[in-house]
Amino acid sequence: MTDTKTLPTATRLNRAAGATANWADERTSIGAFTKFLARKIFPDHWSFMLGEVALYSFIVLLLSGVILTAFFVPSMDFVHYEGEFAQLKGVEMSKAFESTIHMSFEVPGGLLMRQIHHWAALIFTAAIVTHMARVFFTGAFRKPREINWLIGFTLMILSLAAGFTGYSLPDDVLSGNGLRIIDGVIRSIPILGSYISYWLFGGEFPGEALIPRMFTAHILLIPALILSLIAVHLFLVFLQKHTQYPGPGRTDKNVVGLPLFPVYTAKAGGFFFVVFGVIALLGALFQINPVWNYGPYDPSPVSAGTQPDWYMLFIDGGLRIMPGQVEVVLWGYTLSLNILIPAVIMPGLFFGFLALYPWIESWATGDRGERHVLDRPRNAPVRTGIGVALITFYVVLVLEGSNDIVANLFRLSINDLTILFRIAVFALPVLAFWVTKRIAMGLQRKDRELVLHGHETGRIVRFDNGEYIEVHEPLSDEERWMLVSYQNLKPRELAPEHNEHGVRRKGYRWDRFKAALSRFYYEDRVEPVTPAELHEAHEHHKAEIEGMAARSEAHSAARADAAADKAPADA
């Protein structure tokens, strides 16, 4: 690969950087590596900063989490609260809950740290999902980045685990309800369920082992995994170089952008404080997870508005949307399909599809090459449609998970809403797919028109003979590059079932599946403009204008003649 660099002019900053590098190099011979890093070219686009948002909110999580760990007591032993908060005076609670309340009301800055930590968790997961969507819609997961997609996927799952274990630590009614649901979900797994549940909770739910266990997972195991996977993830981004959007001079063989140092380091450093600042502002202004309102855990009460944090809400939605009648009893064993399907099988399929997506698409394309130039989402209509359909599915489940709140807010019947969502969860994703695909192809056609005929300028020219044409301005080379340089994938050809000896070919079925998949992806497509077409369009325009001009000239000549004819008579 060749790096195309735009070197910044020498500034004092650059000189300072040089001196620093020198200093370090003379002592550690780290120079070569630093130079490699500093000269690393990074392409520029706002959407490439979404991964950074995830990274920075994770750092905020680590920083605030360390402070919380100093005050949190991961124990389910009982105490009576004797602190300042009137609403809980004398109430019996676990030490975990008591220490959370103590931290909130008696440790200076404790509540702020709790709120920052929790808001950071919501932003972290939201940033991961947004980043993942960026990678998906631009096709950044294609070869050679499938592995990094999988690592990213694992990070996403780990972030859910981190969020859920953290959410459950304070041992309040709300999180206890959540754990109870998870316990129920685990138990719905045939045969193994109850064993897993016993093993996890150290006996019957809720037991006394869970909080300490989750604490270890939450502050040690999961963060360590996330941290090391982030390291690998970023290392791979460096190693494989970052992808770039299509543009002049950008190919699958180069990277066009700015060097990491000083441009990106400065930008990234500043951006960290933006992310930190927004999270701190949320933490300072808005209450989050007010556990003192929920009270210490007790298995009996469940309040209205009992929901998990947003990233688990779709599973709650699945449970709420599922008709309860599908629980079956087989030979004396209860098979809770009403829980198993929405809370185990559905997320399993959903996440499984996401994890495998790079391979699914590569079966359809049959493309073996490395792809370092991103797709504009419109140029991959089926992929974009699938992405929007998945998001629609997810959002419907999130809404169903909030059905009581939606019903209460808009004064609707919760029963009607659930029926509506039962239909929507199947119908809307299909509709969203279809509409998105149409829109994407419409945009592609518009691009084609633009390339062939140029921009409308709004300038109307009237020729002498009364004919009007609108002047079209041809595209600049940069614009045209952007619009025509995309991969024009066609459905795969299917080799015949039998070879020349009439023997059925091995692997035919698999090929047939891939061919069908490929047709689904690439049957409908808008071809990019070819140079020949472009040339022809230009000739046509020229001819049109010249023709008109000629006609117009003839017309004015005729008029002039007529005038000349008349002239003598006038004289």
Next chain:
Amino acid sequence: MRRLSLTRYHRAAPLVLLFVLLAGITTAASFVQSTPASATAEASADDISEGSKLFAANCATCHGLDAQGTEGVAPSLIGVGAAAVDFQVGTGRMPMQASGPQAIAKTVQFNQDQIDQLAAYVASLAPGPAVPDADAVDPALGNAANGMALFRTNCAMCHGSVGGGGALTQGKYAPSLWATTPTHIYEAMLVGPQSMPVFNNANITPEDKRDIIAYLDEQRNGAPGGAALGAIGPVAEGLWAWILGMGIIVGFTVWIGVRSS
């Protein structure tokens, strides 16, 4: 105190339109018309006859001339007691207007004297729960911690953990309790309006009722930690994290992206 907490909520609602919008969405559910609390005076024969007239003019069309009820229209009020009338009329539910999933709390149509007269009339028909006196509903005399425990086991499944309200089946809902007067809270438990169960004095003692009132009153002193976002839990928090948090951050990425290229 209630005024204060409402205005404080609004002051915390920030500058940007988006904030206002979100705050609007999350608080929309919490506005309920309220009336000043009052203790009952002894009912006089005068009150009863005045009440009877008011009843004939405003309530009899549905509840019948002698409050015996009309089949399929409205229930009998014989034995419901003064507390039921004070609650139903004092919160604006009665006289009932639109037919819907449940009686809506509209603007109160009578002054407290008239309500007392109506209550006296209905109470004169047969004994029933009386309107509680001022001490019985004074939050300062209650124990909020005990109230919280009771509220959590008896009320939170419908009204939410701090009384923010919640949905019930078929379009019914448990309203927000943040603007309800202590007397009406007490009466609601005593008479169990519409879909709400009755919590009689054997079930929740008068002292316990006062503790619950004290707990609900605590909620009006402002939320520790900042704006409560409607106190409806993680859904509102998630919405704000996405719209506000991610909104600002993604806005910044776009801004930086434009600035640098």
